[in-house]
Amino acid sequence: MKTSLKIISTAVLGLGLGIPLSRSTSQEPNPPSNNSTIEKGGAKKGDLLLRENLGSVYSVALTGDGKKWIEKQKDTYQKTLKKQDGGLIDASTFLSESDRKILDKLANESGGIGIVKFTFKKLNPKENGYQYALYADYHQDGLEKWYISSSPYYTDQFPEDLPPSFVSFGIWKGTKDGGVDKLIQHELKYEKIVTKSGEINFDYLLRMIDEAKESRKSELADMAKIKNFDLPKNELIGYIGLADSNLHNDPVLSGIVEDVGFLPELMSKAGYNFVTTKKGRNAIQVMSDPKKIVEEEVEAFRKRGVKNIYLKLSSHGNETGTYFLGKKGYNIFTPRDLIDVLNKFQDCKFVVTTDACHNGGLSDAIKRYKDPSGQTGRVYLFAQSKISGFNQEGRLKGTIGYADIKFLQIPFGLVSVPALYKAQIAPKVASSYYDIFFYNHILNGEPYGRAHLKADEDTKKIVPCDANGTKSTPNGGITTSMLEQGNSIYSL
Secondary structure, X not given: OOOOOOOOOOOOOOOOOOOOOOOOOOOOOOOOOOOOOEOOOOOOOOOOEXXXXXXXXXXXXXXXXXXXXXXHHHHHHHHHHOOXXXXXXXXXXXXXHHHHHHHXXXXXXXXXXXXXXXEEEEEEEXXXXXXXXXXXXXXXXXXXXXXXXXXXXXXXXXXXXXXXXXXEEEXXXXXXXXXXXXXXXXXXXXXXXXXXXXXXXXXHHHHHHHHHHHHHHHHHHOOOOHHHOOOXXXXXXXXXEEEOOOOOOOOOOOOHHHHHHHHHHHHHHOOOEEEEOOXXXXXXXXXXXXXXXXXXXXXXXXXXXXXXXXXXXXXXXXXXXXXXXXXXXXXEEOHXXXXXXXXXXXXXXXXXXXXXXXXXXXXXXXHHOEOOOOOOOOEEEEEOOOOOOOOOEEEEXXXXXXXXXXXXXXXXXXXXXEEEEEEXXXXXXXXXXXXXXXXXXXXXXXXXXXXXXXXXXHHHOOOXXXXXXXXXXXXXXXXXXXXXXXXXXXXX
């Protein structure tokens, strides 16, 4: 999804208004523990007892509010499957009027690179819900059809339409039987399709189509073995949830703290032992240097014998980092910051997740990271978008989250009467598409890695958005889903 903040070329998710900072937790960790615990008093062997001089960690318990939040995620999921109001909107064929005009101008434009010839076409009648398509003719290797949609945005984000630099299109691979394979998709940025001189950049089109196909090959090959990954259920997991504080001035971020705050409750319900360093605080609203916050939290966990760290970064982002709005501007968690944290705490294992667009540049950092600890899989990154792509906030079908009705005073004889000038209505924001699916797969008993892969596939079917998972090794990161624009890493 996109935001009107120019500094961040696009955005991430949001939820409802009235967000609590966190939810209450119990005072003692769950019984399963890691080997760093000690026995004290008359405790049975295996009970978790912590050194008094190091303080305590606090187990995240499922609260009444947490149960209501989980039921909301389950309800949205079920309504999505049934295509009912209150479920996620199928935005795979989304097309704005302004983008329709752009595609009308592109229609019948043709040209090529090498042996491949491209042609934009307007389809009449529509096919599979699409009005436009890009044909790629490989001559002896056959003809491919790629259906075109808009990358969805709404009037509560851009009341005066999307800035040209933000315009992007989704492409979806047509099948030989006349259908569409929505698991093979990519995004095209309009400013890269058409050069400043007004010519079509056919080299860019070819690279994006190749990336779409290789990305799907990478997911099926799963060289990072994401499907085999799970968080430990017999060890404590230290949760660090960082959320943007700009809750009431951004329709996308309006409910982000709720998501961050309730996630560890959901994971605890699923059998994982999430703990925090402060009682009653699951989400941290970032008002200062996020790197310092992360380092202080990790150090506090280490002193308490907890060396499994789950870091969730929820905010807007671009290739340079994850952006958290503070009082004096943005507090940025950069890819370099993440590498510094990983190097500083080499005795800890990390799972890092982000919903930031372009994954905050983190996938490229982990891909290039040669882990000095010598371990394979010490770090896993789960990102909801590629480094070259957007993430999409979920919007709910048949709901209204924003309405702005404007009237003009029209002279009528000696009096003026109001006449409707413009009505801007946007559907209600839920979590991200990915999160709704991921939560429900976890609740249905899927291990973490499989839940991620299933959520990725579910998301692809209804919105142009592509998640990925990356595992660290001493020789660089291994990725499931090809990540880098113009630079395939499928051969790793």
